[in-house]
Every structure is written in structure tokens, then in C-alpha cells.
Amino acid sequence: MINKCLRYRNQRHITERIIVKGTLVLDTPTCLGSGDAEGDTDLVILRDSLEDKALLMGSSIAGALRNYLRDYEYGYNTEKISVLFGGQRSEEEGEQSPLIINDAISNTIPHVELRDGVKINSITRTAEDGQKYDLELLEAGTEFNICFELLIENNREQLIRELVIVLQGLESGKISIGMKKQRGFGRCHVEEWQVWKFDLHKSDERLDWLNFEHWKLGLFSSHSIHKSIEKALDLFLDEKEDKCDRLTIEATFTLASSLLIRSGQASSNKAPDVVHLKSRRDGELQPVLSGTSLAGVLRHRAEQIVNTLHKNTTIIDEIFGVDFSKDKTKKAKASRLIVHESVIKESNDLVQNRIAIDRFTGGALHGALFNEQPVFRSDKTELKLELELRQPKPYEIGLLLLLIKDLWTGDLPVGGTSGIGRGRLQGKEAKITLASENKIWKITQISEDELLIIDNSEDLEKFVDALNEEVAA
Incomplete structure (x- = not known):
């Protein structure tokens, strides 16, 4: 049988x-x-x-x-x-x-x-x-x-x-x-x-x-x-x-201030209390801006923008995925926005000594001396941010453009201790590619004193207008 x-x-x-x-x-x-x-x-x-x-x-x-x-x-x-x-x-x-x-x-x-x-x-x-x-x-x-x-x-x-x-x-x-x-x-x-x-x-x-x-x-x-x-x-x-429609943003920044993303491991017992995150690239440890840190910053600022425009934050879930801490009944959904990790090139490591202040006496708090080692800018410091949004809608592109603008102008700090002026970036150039329309826009700023040079800025304004229309609807 x-x-x-x-x-x-x-x-x-x-x-x-x-x-x-x-x-x-x-x-x-x-x-x-x-x-x-x-x-x-x-x-x-x-x-x-x-x-x-x-x-x-x-x-x-x-x-x-x-x-x-x-x-x-x-x-x-x-x-x-x-x-x-x-x-x-x-x-x-x-x-x-x-x-x-x-x-x-x-x-x-x-x-x-x-x-x-x-x-x-x-x-x-x-x-x-x-x-x-x-x-x-x-x-x-x-x-x-x-x-x-x-x-x-x-x-x-x-x-x-x-x-x-x-x-x-x-x-x-x-x-x-x-x-x-x-x-x-x-x-x-x-x-x-x-x-x-x-x-x-x-x-x-x-x-x-x-x-x-x-x-x-x-x-x-x-x-x-x-x-x-x-x-x-x-x-x-x-x-x-290739049928997959995507928006890619490749932007080059430099540091406008020091940057500190806390590392989970110290390099030695004599290391400062807090050191900037480093990852091995090409055989040596290099400071990085992690994708998780950047994505969290972008999401929080996107929520502020949408809340200011009195729009439901479901638009955020559509881009960044579902936040289960707010509603455990939401269906699992992966982020359509891919945020890549960036290596910070030609930066300087300096140790800063800090101390906590007693708010009552105004003097130094006993036992609260600590050291931090953020990364600082040099003349050649550069980091490239790369974002990719799958199947983008016009209003979603407009929201991403506003986020890039806030990063570009230093209004949106990244990393920790932003309350003491750390984490501000300064934009140098950006390349925006929309696969479905086979279009490329370039943004360039030669120096801080000069105006931006933007290819077909009217097209980019249409995406921001689409965000306003979506909010109005």
C-alpha cells in the first residue's frame, strides 16, 4: 500500500x-x-x-x-x-x-x-x-x-x-x-x-x-x-x-556643535563616564550617528508638526510604523521609512568635565562630578544622512522635506544633552530622488552666509502644499 x-x-x-x-x-x-x-x-x-x-x-x-x-x-x-x-x-x-x-x-x-x-x-x-x-x-x-x-x-x-x-x-x-x-x-x-x-x-x-x-x-x-x-x-x-517606487534623500551635513550619543560599552576602565557611540568600519572604530537615534528624533518632530496642524497622528504611523505603547490593539506594521546609519568622518574627540549644581544652595553637588567625551567638529568633519521612503505619497514627501529643513538649519538637534546646545547639524548639500517620476532635485549651500541653491524649488513646494491639503481634508 x-x-x-x-x-x-x-x-x-x-x-x-x-x-x-x-x-x-x-x-x-x-x-x-x-x-x-x-x-x-x-x-x-x-x-x-x-x-x-x-x-x-x-x-x-x-x-x-x-x-x-x-x-x-x-x-x-x-x-x-x-x-x-x-x-x-x-x-x-x-x-x-x-x-x-x-x-x-x-x-x-x-x-x-x-x-x-x-x-x-x-x-x-x-x-x-x-x-x-x-x-x-x-x-x-x-x-x-x-x-x-x-x-x-x-x-x-x-x-x-x-x-x-x-x-x-x-x-x-x-x-x-x-x-x-x-x-x-x-x-x-x-x-x-x-x-x-x-x-x-x-x-x-x-x-x-x-x-x-x-x-x-x-x-x-x-x-x-x-x-x-x-x-x-x-x-x-x-x-x-524595478517596480518599487521610492523616495531617497542623500544629504551631507557637518556638525554645528558637539554631538553625543551615549555608547552602551566603555572602551576601557579609564574611559570617561559617557562616551560617544562608535562602530567598527574598515578595521577601526569610528563615531556614528545611529539610525535608531535619528529615526526617533525625526518621528518626534513629525508628531509636533502634525499636532501643530491639528491632524491625526495616523499619518505618522503610516510612515514610521505603529507605536504600540499608545494602543496595544494596533496591527503590527513595519516602517516604510528606512533610516541608515551614518559615519562621522574627520571629527575630534575631547573630554569635558561637568558637575551637577545643587539647585537649593547654588553650589556644586557633592559627588556629582562626571566626564563626557562627545565628538567635535573639525574643518573636514562630514556625515552623510540617507533616508528612503517606500511607496511615498505627496504629503508624506512634504513632511520629510520639513524634517530635512529642520535638520539643515540646526533647529532639530540629534543625540543626547541637546538642552546644553549639543547635537545641532549644518546642511551642506542634498540630493532628492523620486523614482516614480524619474526626477532629481539638488540643494546646495556653499557657506553659511549664502542663500540656498535649489533645483526647481516650485516642485518641492507642491509637496509641502500637499501636506497642507491633507491636513485640511
């Missing part, structure tokens, strides 16, 4: 197999959480059970690739799913995915960064009770050996095309992995590819596939290496095929 069921069940007639290997490199700190609460931090990274190396699950890679392919092919507001990942998520009995994605282990024992965060009350601008958390992150530069295997039964051209789309997205750094991707974590790229094709109609290639060293990690020294997956699979994409 069992043999009869096996004989007549629906079998897949695989005619070709394609194996792709690559080296994935993390460009920013990445949170691959294990979900285990037992540890020194609230969220520890997932590690292999045999080796003390970081583990990147194939399911994490598959989810990121699937979302990217959906956006690329059909845009953000559709339920269509391509054939590369099988049936739709809503289907109870869908087709099995023809793409096999292996788990990946880091090439070396990982170096871990500790980050902490806290929820800020938008009214009092102070930390809320019980809302502090900390987590482990993999340092930028960590490498993983990734492996894919495509099983081709039919739809060969479509499957290979969709495989090229997702792997090219990994190659170009357009796909992020792990948690908090909308706040700059998990950015990565693939440097090298190797591809093997096996035509299972041919007996010698069937034997080659059976003898293939599937267990062997990493690239094979005896096989050709490609820098481009399009060239490796001999299929080139047209950039116009």
Missing part, C-alpha cells in the same frame, strides 16, 4: 540544477537574534551549536529575498508572489519553493558590538520607565559563505531571471538581513560568485552533481570566480524593470 502511494504521488521532474556560492560581507552592524532571553543582554546573537560562530539562517535570507523580489516585480501594494519561492503565504497547500537556501556560518569567531536603546516620551523628551533594552550586533566586516541551489522543472527562463534579480539585489547592497533593517542595521553585499550548472538529462552531469562536494563551505579554488551574478548566469537586467 505504501509503495503504491509513493508510485502515484505527484513527483517533481527536475531537469536541471544550478548551484550558486558567494561570500556575503556585512557593511553595517547586524542583529541576528536568537530569541533567547537568557544572557547578559536582552537579545543575543544566534550562534552555531558546534562552533562559537555566528549563524545566519537560510529562512532569514529567504524572507529578505522574497520581500525584495515582490517589491521589484510588482511594487509594494500587491499580493502577487513569483514562482521562485513557491506558493503564496496565504495558501495552506502551496507549491514547494524550487530555491534551496542553506544556513550560513561566519568565517571567523564573530566580534560583537553592544548597543542599547531607550524609548523617549515625545512630550517630556525623557526616557520612559521600563523601556530600555540592549542587544548584541555582529560587527561590520563579518563574512558568511552562502549557498543556493535552484531546482528547475519548468519555467526555466522565469526562474533564472528571478534568481538573478534577488542575487543582484544582494550583490549591490539593496537587501538587508536580520532585525531593525529599517534603522540601518543588516546592510550587506556579496563580493564574489561561483556558479555550477548540471543538466540532468546528461548522465555525466548527473554524476557530477552526485559527486559535488555539497558539504564543503566557501568558494572552490579550482572554479572560476565572478564579480557579477548577471555575467555568471549570462542574463542582464534592465533597471526600468
